[in-house]
Amino acid sequence: MNLRQIEVFYAVMKSGSVSGAAKLLHVSQPNITRILAHTELQLGFPLFHRHKGRLIASQQALALLPEAEKVYRQLGSLQSLTCKLQKGHSHLRVGAPPVLSTSLLPPVLANLCKHSAISAEISTGNQDELCNALLENQLDFAISFGQVAPPRLTSQVLKHTEMVALLPTDLPCTEYAISIASLLEIAPIIGLDARDPLGMAVKQSILHHRPDHQFQLSVRSYSTAAELVMQGMGIAIVDPWTAQNYRDKLTVRPLSEPLPVSVSLLFADNSPLSSTANQLIDLLRQCLSEPPIVNSELSQF
Incomplete structure (x- = not known):
């Protein structure tokens, strides 16, 4: 299967229909049907059974799906890297858990954008999702709770506080x-x-x-x-x-x-931080050096 065939197969598996795959890939339904038929002819076995106008995945298709997902993720990582290279170092892709992406990142990014011509994407996710995105080169860096990083990622503590x-x-x-x-x-x-x-x-x-x-x-x-x-x-x-x-x-x-809480910086070992990323990280350190308002209020209780 070539990349286009894998893309069509994956889209049909995820959407459950030819029409859904066509919408996902922004092509016509006959185009999807033609590629599917040609793929099944090449493989020598059916990927889908047709029953009352519905597509039902075959056992072979279910066996192929995990490997197709791997290829699709790698393709997405390649596209993300290509986009980053096109936009240069002035584009940042930052990840954070929801609470930090709504309370900590916005004012810091706004401050940076006022003084430099950058563009940025903020992605939210839990610890595992952020780490996977870093390993797949979908993020330049992430901020997260905790100090432990999986293999191939570096963790640097930005702030210690308490729950x-x-x-x-x-x-x-x-x-x-x-x-x-x-x-x-x-x-x-x-x-x-x-x-x-x-x-x-x-x-x-x-x-x-x-x-x-x-x-x-x-x-x-x-x-x-x-x-x-x-x-x-x-x-x-x-x-x-x-x-x-x-x-x-x-x-x-x-x-x-x-109960200690650490806010840490995470980035991939094989992806050095750009000067723009370091600018944002410096601003994050400054912002985190000031305790959240609630901590100040508690200290005066």
Whole structure:
């Protein structure tokens, strides 16, 4: 199969129809049908069975799909690199978890754009998604929670801080700095995705107090955890930036047993940072040197 045939096959598998593939690839349906027929003729086996106007993937097609996905990802990485080279070093592709992409990156990027002619893309994702995008050359660098980087990626800590507790405003709480044990007695704690560095830290801290603990609710997004707290569904332990966004709606308390949070810079070992990227990183360091507003408020409590 050549690249065009793989592209058509993958589009049909993902969309489930010839018309859907045609829309994805911006070509006509007869063109998709012709390429599929020619591909099946070359291969000597059917990729799809036709039943009442629907396409049903054959066993051979299902076996080919994982390898086609690999090729498709590599092609996307090549296209991303080509685009980067065309635009030069003035174009930045930055990744971050949702809370940092909405609270930390926008003002820093706005500051940089005011003083230089750059273009930028911001992508959001969890730790695994950001790392994969870096390895596939879809990002120039990412900022993320945690300090550990997988092979072929470099991690540099930009800031150390601590997680805080979010409680409903009508929940009685006489303690200023509150312990995990006390939180467990007050209300259920909303779990964060254990694949995330912060989620794992919260889970391990709770299991230290209650080895058999099971979360009633678990979420992937810190803001979703905060919204559930607002609905009276429990307590959340989150990063300071999420807490800052909800400080006027919820009660924020530091933890008496601190849970450290690191914000780190991630980039691929084989992809040196451009001068423009380093400019943005310097601005990020300056911004992170100032604590989130909620931390300042807690220190004066």
